Amino acid sequence: MTAPHSRVRATRRSRLTLPVYAYAFFEEFILLYPIYALLFAEHGLSVAHISVLFVVWSSTSVLLTVPAGALADLVPRRYLLAVAPLLTGTAFALWSLFPSLWVFALGFVLWGAAGALVSGAFEALVYTELEHRSAASDYARVMGVTRALGVAAVGLATLAAVPAMSHGGYALIGVASVAACVLCALSALALPEHRAPRDQGSDDEPGYRETLSRGLSEARHNRAVRLALLLVVLVSAFWGALDEYVPLLALDSGVPATTVPLVVLIVWVGVTLGGLLAGPASRLPGRVLAVLMALASVAIAAGALLAGYPGWVLLGLGFGVCQMMMVVADARLQDTITGASRATVTSLSDLGVESLGITTFLVYAAVFTALGHSAAFALFAAPHLLAALLLARRGDRDAPRDRHREDAAVH
Secondary structure, three states, X not given: OHHHHHHHHHHHHHHHHHHHHHHHHHHXXXXXXXXXXXXXHHXXXXXXXXXXXXXXXXXXXXXXXXXXXXXXXXXXXHHHHHHHHHHHHHHHHHXXXXXXXXXXXXXXXXXXXXXXXXXOHHHHHHHHHHHHOOOHHHHHHHHHHHHHHXXXXXHHHHHHHHHHHHXXXXXXXXXXXXXXXXXXXXXXXXXXXXXXXXXXXXXXXXXXXXXXXHHHHHHHHOHHHHHHHHHHHHHHHHHHHHHHHHHXXXXXXOOOHHXXXXXXXXXXXXXXXXXXXXXXXXXXXXXXXXXXXXXXXXXXXXXXXXXXXXXXXXXXXXXXXXHHHHHHHHHHHHHHOOOOOHXXXXXXXXXXXXXXXXXXXXXXXXXXXXXXXXXXXXXXXXXXXXXXXXXXXXXXXHOOOOHHHHHHHHO
């Protein structure tokens, strides 16, 4: 008697997860990812110039993330998710056709705006749809697979970039990247979205300012939400900035430019595994997660200092734990949000990540100038110990305890 019901539930869930997984894959299947830093360097940009471009990228996201998050609480989120990759594709097309410092900067503005549109909207849509299917407890597993697919797409794009670069150069790389963005937009349009009656034009529908105010108020007054936001920022910001410099770290360690994509691939295998383990990890005690986070900090620092293949493996393992913890922290955040402005609250975590990322990019350039890439990586691995400390002190207390019971009660 339960088998047909289980099949129906699986079918309903696949209507969400299939386009979600497709979106995650095509969003990251960008052949430019492993080599765009090399494209910049080839056109005369220094590490300082590249860091400034990263700041432009992050600054755009900082300015637009929360406003875009509030917008995602008012309009269909899947439409915003469809527009975002089209903006990114436009940036890649401009880089391929008119490579120069100012065009690179414009591309990062478009890319930053795209990231702001996705910020909050993607997580809120997935969580709300799972909740609609009485499956909110599956969020960490679904998002872990989603992140893993995104990383796998980066790996496949990295592998594809080697022959594509040999046969078609940056032109072919650009065309393939734009095509992936178009497929990503089409995947967004296939996403299901169930919106509450108040979101469909009812008389008491809140306006933009009220929606924004409600989200900010929940983050300010709900202690569990505040701590969950802080954990997401500490887990995500530093390694998320460091991964942009992995190709340059490899070059600085003596790796030939033609094999840099393979180094990136080794690192991102670990990140993929981290995403796949996010579901089981979400059920671990906070103190265990704290130990794993501390070990990740050590692995990132040691991997950068060792370099060579043992170093790349350690770096991948450290990044993998960070990826796993990023999903777990996001799941805890989603579970603590009780108001209607879910995308707005979620976007605040991205605001914190991007703001801290700007500081990281600026300081990284200075540290690199004085000490080199390896020492800079080791230095910026240390803040992950703060995330480990927060997990050790608050992880179990602030983890939602009633989520599975609430899902079971619905059934």
